[in-house]
Amino acid sequence: MIERRELNSWQAPGYLEAREGRLTVDGVDAAALVDQYGSPLYVFSEKRIVGNTRNLRRAVEGVHTRVKVCYASKANSTMAVLAAVLRAGGDIEVNSGGELFKARTAGFKPEQIVFNGVSKTDDEIRAAIDFGILAINIDSLFELEQVTRAARELGKRANVAIRIVPEIITRSHIGLQTGLLSSKFGLSPSQIDEAFSRALAAPDAINLAGVHIHVGSQTPDLQPFARAFAEMWKFVAGLSKRTGHRIAHINIGGGLPIDYLGETPMAADIGEREREMLSATLDPGEVLRAALDEAAPSGKQELELIEGLTIIFEPGRRIIADTGLLLTSVCNIKERPETGDTWLLTDAGYSLALSMAMYKWYYHLISATRAKESHDTPYKVAGPLCDSGDVYFDLERGARLPNYRLLPQGTGPGDVLALLNTGAYALDQASQYNGRPKPAVVMIRESGEASVVRRAETYEDLVSLDNWVSSQ
Numbered sequence: 001m002i003e004r005r006e007l008n009s010w011q012a013p014g015y016l017e018a019r020e021g022r023l024t025v026d027g028v029d030a031a032a033l034v035d036q037y038g039s040p041l042y043v044f045s046e047k048r049i050v051g052n053t054r055n056l057r058r059a060v061e062g063v064h065t066r067v068k069v070c071y072a073s074k075a076n077s078t079m080a081v082l083a084a085v086l087r088a089g090g091d092i093e094v095n096s097g098g099e100l101f102k103a104r105t106a107g108f109k110p111e112q113i114v115f116n117g118v119s120k121t122d123d124e125i126r127a128a129i130d131f132g133i134l135a136i137n138i139d140s141l142f143e144l145e146q147v148t149r150a151a152r153e154l155g156k157r158a159n160v161a162i163r164i165v166p167e168i169i170t171r172s173h174i175g176l177q178t179g180l181l182s183s184k185f186g187l188s189p190s191q192i193d194e195a196f197s198r199a200l201a202a203p204d205a206i207n208l209a210g211v212h213i214h215v216g217s218q219t220p221d222l223q224p225f226a227r228a229f230a231e232m233w234k235f236v237a238g239l240s241k242r243t244g245h246r247i248a249h250i251n252i253g254g255g256l257p258i259d260y261l262g263e264t265p266m267a268a269d270i271g272e273r274e275r276e277m278l279s280a281t282l283d284p285g286e287v288l289r290a291a292l293d294e295a296a297p298s299g300k301q302e303l304e305l306i307e308g309l310t311i312i313f314e315p316g317r318r319i320i321a322d323t324g325l326l327l328t329s330v331c332n333i334k335e336r337p338e339t340g341d342t343w344l345l346t347d348a349g350y351s352l353a354l355s356m357a358m359y360k361w362y363y364h365l366i367s368a369t370r371a372k373e374s375h376d377t378p379y380k381v382a383g384p385l386c387d388s389g390d391v392y393f394d395l396e397r398g399a400r401l402p403n404y405r406l407l408p409q410g411t412g413p414g415d416v417l418a419l420l421n422t423g424a425y426a427l428d429q430a431s432q433y434n435g436r437p438k439p440a441v442v443m444i445r446e447s448g449e450a451s452v453v454r455r456a457e458t459y460e461d462l463v464s465l466d467n468w469v470s471s472q
């Protein structure tokens with residue numbers, strides 16, 4: 001029984017299933033999509049994007065009346081994805097002028113947009129003020145002056161939130177931790193009162209609307225969120241007591257984890273710390289409850305203050321990671337007699353899933369063409385790039401990825417594989433490295449129809465932006 005559960009543990013009823021031996025996404029045969037739209041191929045489920053957005057909203061709305069779920073668009077800013085989030089009642093977080101442009105183009109209203117970034121340009125700031133967004137999250141005292149100046153020039157008041165770096169450690173990758181004083185983000189706690197004073201001293205230019213903390217991505221525990229919230233609350237309550245100024249929102253950032261491992265048998269190869277981080281799940285309602293508990297407001301005034309607050313979440317991964325997968329074909333097979341390994345070479349390398357190389361991120365791999373067969377044969381699996389690091393295991397043997405991938409016996413050229421949970425931080429980080437046009441993106445619509453929401457790039461696209469003189 002256990003074996004059977006492990007074999008099918010990746011299945012999500014109604015979304016990812018094995019039907020007649022083949023992987024289906026919302027009932028659509030995945031490998032058939034590759035036949036039709038080419039390989040590799042990103043596939044997304046609109047139903048699941050809408051469901052994830054609504055579920056998250058519902059979970060936090062059950063705990064506090066005023067909430068906003070600002071989808072972190074850097075996780076995946078495909079226009080059809082943004083449109084699905086918007087339709088499902090989501091708001092949006094942007095991290096650049098380009099993401100702001102995409103959010104506006106997708107139809108998000110100013111009061112739905114928050115803007116983060118450590119290095120905003122004058123142009124980006126002007127665009128944000130001009131559109132009148134909910135909050136520019138201020139990353140330094142310098143930036144506060146920059147925004148004040150831009151607002152005066154435009155003759156428009158800027159809504160701002162102060163980003164605090166709280167020195168909160170999480171059990172995620174160091175590269176994904178953003179709440180440490182050694183990270184590049186935010187203002188130190190010792191600078192917050194100064195930032196508040198300067199903001200309140202410029203009422204013609206600045207509306208001090210909020211405070212913000214983002215503790216990092218794939219944060220596996222409640223405590224960092226709770227501590228971050230309590231830290232922000234302390235500043236908000238203190239300011240109100242001192243000056244009477246009421247902050248309108250507390251933004252608790254993103255970082256809600258998703259379970260990348262499930263019950264996969266290969267997980268045994270991965271180090272324990274890594275395993276715990278990758279398989280974490282947190283209930284967003286519980287996160288918010290723990291945060292409010294930790295803040296522990298007391299007395300009528302504080303209770304009123306906290307009730308009036310809007311609490312903002314900025315989930316990226318949690319909304320989009322498990323709504324998408326990357327289909328890839330096996331193009332080549334080779335034996336390495338000296339090591340006894342069988343190698344499968346695919347057409348999807350780290351240029352399509354950069355985290356696999358950068359963070360040695362685990363994406364569960366299954367066969368789309370033999371989905372029902374026992375995944376019990378170890379293979380070395382690698383992508384097509386001319387780079388030794390382009391492999392689906394941890395080349396440095398750091399126990400971050402399993403050394404082998406288990407796939408059905410006899411897997412080889414002609415088979416289609418699926419890297420699961422690649423909806424976040426894959427497509428948006430994709431590149432044309434090695435002269436490889438980026439693949440098409442297909443979305444299974446809520447109607448059940450498959451539609452191409454981003455066309456595949458062509459060889460022409462590889463040269464279309466270049467300016468050069470042919471020597472011929």
Ligand SMILES: *Cc1c(COP(=O)(O)O)cnc(C)c1O
Binds near residue numbers: 116254
């Ligand atoms: C990246 C980022 C997020 C989203 O993080 P997830 O782990 O995808 O939820 C939210 N807020 C800020 C400021 C970010 O930089």
